[in-house]
Amino acid sequence: MLEDIDRILLREPDIQARIEELAFQIARDYHAKDLTIVALLNGSVFFLADLLRRIALPVHFTCLRVSSYEGDQSTGEVRFAQEATDIAINAAGRHLLILDDILDTGCTLQAVRARFSDQPGALSLKTCVLLKKSGTRTCPVEADYWGFEIENAFVVGYGLDYRDRYRNLPFIGILKQSAISS
Numbered sequence: 683m684l685e686d687i688d689r690i691l692l693r694e695p696d697i698q699a700r701i702e703e704l705a706f707q708i709a710r711d712y713h714a715k716d717l718t719i720v721a722l723l724n725g726s727v728f729f730l731a732d733l734l735r736r737i738a739l740p741v742h743f744t745c746l747r748v749s750s751y752e753g754d755q756s757t758g759e760v761r762f763a764q765e766a767t768d769i770a771i772n773a774a775g776r777h778l779l780i781l782d783d784i785l786d787t788g789c790t791l792q793a794v795r796a797r798f799s800d801q802p803g804a805l806s807l808k809t810c811v812l813l814k815k816s817g818t819r820t821c822p823v824e825a826d827y828w829g830f831e832i833e834n835a836f837v838v839g840y841g842l843d844y845r846d847r848y849r850n851l852p853f854i855g856i857l858k859q860s861a862i863s864s
C-alpha cells in the first residue's frame with residue numbers, strides 16, 4: 683500500500699494536533715447547547731471518532747451515507763443512500779453540525795445542507811471538514827470549521843479512499859498517478 687503513495691501531505695501527529703484544536707473550538711462554541719453531529723460516511727469515520735472523543739460536551743451523533751465520487755473524479759451528482767430518506771434524527775431543538783472528510787467541489791455539503799434545511803425546528807446548521815481543497819468549488823459553499831487547506835490533488839488515507847481502498851492509512855498522502863487506473 684505504501685508504495686502507491688507519492689508524497690505524505692499530513693502526518694498522524696499533525697492531524698491529531700489540529701483535531702484537538704477543532705474540538706476545543708467546537709466545545710467552546712456549543713457550550714450549553716444541544717449539539718448533534720451528522721457524519722457523512724464512509725470518509726469521515728476516523729475524523730468522527732478522533733474529534734468526538736476530544737469534544738468535552740455530551741454530544742449526540744448520527745451518520746449519513748452519501749457519495750459523489752467515482753474513482754478519483756467527482757460525478758457532480760450527490761447520491762443519498764436509503765437512510766437519508768428517513769433521517770434518523772429529530773432536528774427540533776438541536777444544533778446540527780455536519781461533518782465530512784474533505785470539501786472539494788462543495789456539492790456534497792451543499793446538498794446535505796439543503797436536505798437538513800428542510801427539517802423543521804433545527805436551531806442551527808453548521809459544517810465541519812478536516813480538509814478543504816483550494817480553488818475547486820463548483821457549488822458555492824464553505825465550511826464553518828476546517829482542519830487544513832490543501833492543494834488541488836487527489837489524496838487518500840485517514841478515511842479518504844480511492845475506489846474504497848487506502849482509507850486505513852494513518853496519514854494523508856497523495857496517490858501516485860500509476861496507482862490510479864483510467
Ligand code: IMP
Pocket residue numbers: 722725750751756782783784785786787788789790791835836837838842843844
Ligand atoms: P465534493 O462534493 O466535491 O465537495 O466532495 C466531497 C466528497 O468527495 C468527499 O466526501 C470525498 O468522499 C470525495 N473526495 C473529494 N476529494 C477527494 C480526494 O482527494 N480523495 C478522496 N476523496 C475525495
Ligand code: MG
Pocket residue numbers: 723724725726783
Ligand atoms: Mg467520501
